[in-house]
Amino acid sequence: MPKPLPIQFQATDLEALAAQKGRIAVLADADQPASPGFKRLDRLTKGALTRAAGSEAFGKLKPGEAMDLAYLPGLAADAVQLIRLGKKADQTQARKAGSAVGKSHGAGGSLVLAEGHARAADIAFGLAMRAYDFDTHKSGEKSVPGPVTLMATNPESVAKAAAPMAAVAEGVFFTRDLVNEPANVLTTHDFAARLAAMHELGLDVEILEEEDLMKLGMGALLGVGQGSESPSKVVVMQWHGGAKGEAPFALIGKGVVFDTGGISIKPAAGMEEMTMDMGGAGVVAGVMRTLALRKAKANVVGIVGLVENMPDGRAQRPGDVVKSMKGDTIEVINTDAEGRLVLADVMWYAQERFKPTGMIDLATLTGAIIIALGHENTGVFSNNDDLCNAFLAAAKSEGEGAWRMPMGDAYDAKLKSRIADMMNVGGRDGGAITAAQFLQRFVKPDMPWCHLDIAGTALLKADTTLAPKGATGWGVMALDRLIRDRFEK
Numbered sequence: 434m435p436k437p438l439p440i441q442f443q444a445t446d447l448e449a450l451a452a453q454k455g456r457i458a459v460l461a462d463a464d465q466p467a468s469p470g471f472k473r474l475d476r477l478t479k480g481a482l483t484r485a486a487g488s489e490a491f492g493k494l495k496p497g498e499a500m501d502l503a504y505l506p507g508l509a510a511d512a513v514q515l516i517r518l519g520k521k522a523d524q525t526q527a528r529k530a531g532s533a534v535g536k537s538h539g540a541g542g543s544l545v546l547a548e549g550h551a552r553a554a555d556i557a558f559g560l561a562m563r564a565y566d567f568d569t570h571k572s573g574e575k576s577v578p579g580p581v582t583l584m585a586t587n588p589e590s591v592a593k594a595a596a597p598m599a600a601v602a603e604g605v606f607f608t609r610d611l612v613n614e615p616a617n618v619l620t621t622h623d624f625a626a627r628l629a630a631m632h633e634l635g636l637d638v639e640i641l642e643e644e645d646l647m648k649l650g651m652g653a654l655l656g657v658g659q660g661s662e663s664p665s666k667v668v669v670m671q672w673h674g675g676a677k678g679e680a681p682f683a684l685i686g687k688g689v690v691f692d693t694g695g696i697s698i699k700p701a702a703g704m705e706e707m708t709m710d711m712g713g714a715g716v717v718a719g720v721m722r723t724l725a726l727r728k729a730k731a732n733v734v735g736i737v738g739l740v741e742n743m744p745d746g747r748a749q750r751p752g753d754v755v756k757s758m759k760g761d762t763i764e765v766i767n768t769d770a771e772g773r774l775v776l777a778d779v780m781w782y783a784q785e786r787f788k789p790t791g792m793i794d795l796a797t798l799t800g801a802i803i804i805a806l807g808h809e810n811t812g813v814f815s816n817n818d819d820l821c822n823a824f825l826a827a828a829k830s831e832g833e834g835a836w837r838m839p840m841g842d843a844y845d846a847k848l849k850s851r852i853a854d855m856m857n858v859g860g861r862d863g864g865a866i867t868a869a870q871f872l873q874r875f876v877k878p879d880m881p882w883c884h885l886d887i888a889g890t891a892l893l894k895a896d897t898t899l900a901p902k903g904a905t906g907w908g909v910m911a912l913d914r915l916i917r918d919r920f921e922k
Contacts, residue, residue: 437561437602438538440581442588442595445548447473450508455541455579458512461486461549462519468886470546470584477507485515496522497529497898501537511541520550525832527552531559538564542579549586554594557583561602562899567613597727601913604723605906611715612892612904616691616708621663621739624690628718632723637671651778652756653763657771658740660695660748665740667779670721675732675920682920683789684721684912685779686737687772687796688707688714695742695768696750709904710772711890713795714739715861716908723913730816731920736783738775742768754853756801758782760877764853770788772796773868774857777875784877791820791881794872794909796888801864802838803889810834811890813908814869816883824883824915831910832898834890838866845870 450457450473459471459482467475467483475482481502485491491500494517502513514537527550536545538560543558545555560581566577585591611627618798625640632638643664646655651667658665668688671681692710693699700708706888714737721735733822749755753765758778765774776794783792811828813835815821821837828835844866847859854875859867869884876882890907897905 435452437599437606438564438581439559440583440595442583442585442592443908444588445470445546445584445586446598450474451477452509452693453544454509454511455539455543456512456514456537457508457544457546458514458516459546460530462514464519464521468546468548469683471550474508474513478505478513479507481505482513482515487612491515495649496526497533499530499533502579503912517552522552524552524555527555528559528562528832529898531556531561532563535560535563538578538581540576543581545581545583546674547585547591549582551668552590553583553585556593558598558602559899561599562605563901564824565606565609565901567610567903570615600723600726601628601910603726604719604913605909608715608719608906608909609900609904611714611718612709612906614708616741618738619690619708619711621666621690621741624688624739625666625668628670631670631722631725634722635672636725637673639669640801641667641669649782650756650758651760651782653774654738654740654778655725656749656753656755656765656773657689657695657742660745661741661743663690663741665738667782668737668739670718670735672721672724672729672731672733674724674729679732680788680790681732681734682916683783683787683792684717684733684735684784685783685794686714686717686735687711687794687798688737689775690741691774692741692742692769692771693744695748695771696744697768698744698770705913706892709892710797711739712797712887712904716795716887716906716912718911719906719909723909724916729916730919731916733916734783734787734789736779738779740771740775742771746773757875761855761874762853764850764856766856767858770858770868771874772798773871776872780875784880791817792876793824793883793885793912795885797891798886799865799868799888801840801868802886804832805838805865806836808889808893810836812839812865812867812886814840814884814886815882816840816873816876817883820881821883824911827914827918828911831914833907835885835911838869840866842870
């Protein structure tokens with residue numbers, strides 16, 4: 434599976450620039466004097482960098498954007514990437530600068546001159562995040578990316594600052610890999626096995642099989658997967674980095690490895706993207722990997738429900754009534770509203786077993802949230818202002834779009850069933866909200882809770898600053914930041 438590019442940090446070596454192959458990236462901006470590396474490259478190329486930095490085209494670049502100067506005389510490098518980034522650049526701009534290098538990084542390797550820049554670690558993080566490529570299933574000879582070296586005035590301190598960011602990048606890559614995998618590869622068996630392998634990182638991992646789930650009374654979750662050849666599973670991942678015996682914070686993920694809609698089958702067009710319907714579970718897995726890699730000083734439990742929603746002679750039907758682990762009965766009006774059934778049982782299990790200090794669930798839950806917020810923001814629903822505001826602040830600090838949505842009794846009333854305790858859908862209007870209202874019925878009183886509907890942000894058809902088109906890994910950075918800020922100070 435792809436991993437972030439390893440980046441070597443070393444002191445600036447001006448004499449090595451002429452012989453450097455591949456690509457060289459150097460920072461420049463009108464608000465700062467030229468760095469020693471810029472001056473050295475400028476002398477070698479007989480003033481080419483000065484002319485480029487003073488050009489109208491460079492002046493129009495936004496902070497973090499780059500201009501390529503190819504095959505300059507005096508250098509062995511294929512190109513010099515001139516990046517506009519001043520000394521006072523913020524985190525977002527520095528990561529964008531790094532992503533410019535990562536996007537163009539190739540077999541020849543890259544050298545980044547970040548001499549004395551306060552955001553050098555963020556430049557390295559942006560580079561690593563953008564240099565992602567999921568080519569696992571492509572045949573033929575694969576291009577192996579060349580080495581990456583970041584030259585800095587204080588390489589040891591930059592490397593120290595970059596280390597936890599590298600753990601985040603690996604967690605994001607793990608999430609992206611899971612979301613990008615086709616469903617014939619990422620079955621419930623394979624997904625569970627990949628999570629179990631993380632015990633090598635220090636996580637306690639437990640797999641609950643269908644027999645276990647039946648004993649627990651998870652009728653809502655089991656009903657979703659009963660039409661599939663792949664057995665339903667729940668995977669529990671625990672990270673014990675905080676005080677011994679202290680209650681953990683809980684992350685819950687929807688892991689529908691493929692969603693046909695079941696008997697309420699989806700249209701054929703676009704169904705191939707339903708491999709991403711396990712995106713919530715993928716994010717939870719990525720966060721748990723990050724916490725283990727950076728040895729987070731917090732107690733966190735991540736629990737994911739893994740199922741496949743298929744139409745079959747044994748499949749759940751519209752009109753069926755299932756009994757949740759909580760004991761509430763649910764009339765299944767639409768078998769394509771299956772994710773909330775999975776989450777209901779897993780959320781209740783998490784509260785019953787672990788009695789967490791708070792709980793966040795993630796799911797590619799509704800198309801309605803895309804209509805409301807597009808692909809720019811995840812919908813955030815919560816019963817607790819403190820937890821919600823802390824998450825929104827964490828998401829903002831990491832540049833991951835999130836927007837709080839309303840909840841209320843009027844929406845809740847739409848779930849009333851004639852024959853059961855509730856229906857699993859409340860109609861087309863306010864669909865993302867009624868889905869959140871459904872989930873709230875499985876949150877215990879006084880339990881701080883957030884629901885994140887990531888249907889619009891988990892997988893995109895266009896590049897973003899830190900990711901190529903496809904799986905984004907949205908949420909790993911924000912949740913890791915939340916745990917840092919809330920539990921590790």
